[in-house]
């Protein structure tokens with residue numbers, strides 16, 4: 001599915017997979033040749049300490065680089081080519097190398113808008129200089145919401161992403177710096193440079209949607225009164241590795257955040273998923289981390305994906321009537337394969353709509369999978385797919401990684417719809433503190449504006465170069481359905 005995901009939105013960077021490009025330093029043991037420096041997740045049995053596992057790691061020539069006792073997981077680096085075999089034994093439930101298990105951040109190109117205009121500082125989001133281009137905020141009734149509640153500083157939202165520009169004029173005042181970190185390699189680094197963007201401004205855009213200041217400059221965020229924390233999980237090659245995601249969930253849980261936004265995928269389900277001995281431990285580690293964060297009061301929000309894929313029917317490839325999948329492969333693609341974190345239990349899964357409120361051409365869907373929808377942009381519907389209309393994307397804060405300059409620009413994707421749901425959830429918690437993650441998730445659904453299925457086969461972009469049926473999708477369900485879940489999130493309904 002990786003290819004399908006990448007084709008929808010432009011410009012996932014072409015890079016080589018894998019960790020461990022560094023040459024191992026020091027002297028290798030004379031008896032055995034050193035392999036590449038690889039990262040492993042070592043899991044102690046559920047509920048057990050990691051002490052025994054750590055001893056086995058040392059004996060197997062591994063180095064523990066991060067210890068997550070809360071969930072019984074060690075992040076280990078080792079150049080021992082036989083490490084996985086050597087570490088097995090009492091105190092170790094499972095072990096897996098994460099090499100090759102990073103998934104690419106689904107980047108959409110940023111189109112920057114030139115602006116240096118500043119306006120008077122008001123408490124009114126509609127008075128921000130670029131508000132006229134924020135159709136998404138009108139759709140979720142943001143002006144009405146902020147007249148009631150613009151967010152509480154007690155609410156901190158973890159943005160698990162590619163970092164947040166701490167010099168951005170719309171974000172500098174919005175970041176909880178003491179709660180920000182890098183989690184690259186599964187290891188925290190709280191220096192400011194470590195959690196600022198390097199090769200991607202995806203996280204800066206996401207953060208602006210959630211909490212850009214209403215300060216007379218640029219855009220308005222949904223909940224400017226709350227704080228965002230940068231939790232950098234995307235490496236400089238544009239990949240999210242499981243150890244970084246595990247680190248991010250635990251960091252957010254242990255640093256008093258009530259919400260995380262996850263506009264990325266830990267994406268193993270195109271492979272062999274839980275039936276695969278090497279992926280199973282990775283799965284378990286991520287799921288333990290998500291469960292732990294729930295137990296600490298964190299609600300996690302995740303993007304559904306940009307593949308126009310029916311997540312409820314993974315075995316059915318409607319686009320390929322002549323597909324030659326073997327039955328074994330289909331079996332592996334069923335319930336053993338969940339899209340993480342979007343399909344993990346307790347995670348709010350968010351689809352995308354464009355300016356008309358209809359499903360975006362790229363948005364993945366699925367009855368029982370999509371919980372809510374939100375504006376993510378649809379730059380193709382207006383021309384039925386012939387060309388792009390960028391102003392139908394989502395305008396937010398940007399950081400040009402080439403020139404190292406802050407700005408504002410458009411992106412589209414469920415990466416953009418997710419933070420709208422997160423921002424609305426942050427307003428909900430500001431107005432109604434004390435809700436548990438489960439209560440908040442149901443409140444978010446209950447206050448969303450229901451939207452029914454379109455009739456028949458839906459395709460807003462039949463003139464797409466990809467073909468007349470490339471973006472066909474069929475919606476099923478009633479008031480709660482596969483395209484829109486419980487409906488489009490509404491900022492006013494959660495605070496009124």
Ligand SMILES: [Ca+2]
Pocket residue numbers: 128170212213214215216217218219220221
């Ligand atoms: Ca602003």
Ligand SMILES: [Ca+2]
Pocket residue numbers: 342343344346347348349369371
């Ligand atoms: Ca869900």
